[in-house]
C-alpha cells in the first residue's frame with residue numbers, strides 16, 4: 001500500500017508505484033479536476049503541486065509522491081473561500097472550454113508563490129508550458145496581474 005498526502009489528507013493507494021500520479025488522482029481518488037491532455041508532459045493540463053512545486057502529474061510516478069504532499073485544484077480553496085486566483089479567474093471570465101484551466105490555475109498559483117509581483121515577461125515565461133487551445137492567454141494574464149497588483153504594498 002502506498003501512502004501519500006493529497007489535499008491535506010493521508011490516502012492509501014493500492015497501485016503500481018510507477019503509475020502516473022494523474023491516473024491515481026483521477027481514477028483511484030476521484031479527483032477529476034486535474035485533466036489528461038497530452039499525457040507526455042507537454043501541455044500542462046495535468047499540473048498539480050508536489051510539496052508546493054508545480055509538476056506534470058502525467059509524467060510523475062506515484063512513487064515520486066511518497067512522503068510528499070500533493071495539492072490539486074480541488075485542494076486550493078479553503079472551505080468556502082476560493083483562492084484569490086480562482087476569484088480572479090471568475091472575475092475575468094477566463095475559461096472558454098475550460099479543459100486546460102485547472103492546470104493554468106495551478107501553475108499561476110505556483111508563480112505567485114515564487115514571485116508575488118511578476119512582470120509581464122515573467123508571467124509569459126512561467127505560463128508558456130500551459131497550452132490553451134481556446135487562446136485564453138490574455139485573460140489568464142489579466143487574472144494573474146489582478147492578484148499580483150492587489151498584493152502591492
Ligand code: FES
Nearest residue numbers: 037038039044058
Ligand atoms: S497531460 Fe500532462 S502535460 Fe499534458
Ligand code: FES
Nearest residue numbers: 097098132133134
Ligand atoms: S479554455 Fe479551452 S483549452 Fe483552454
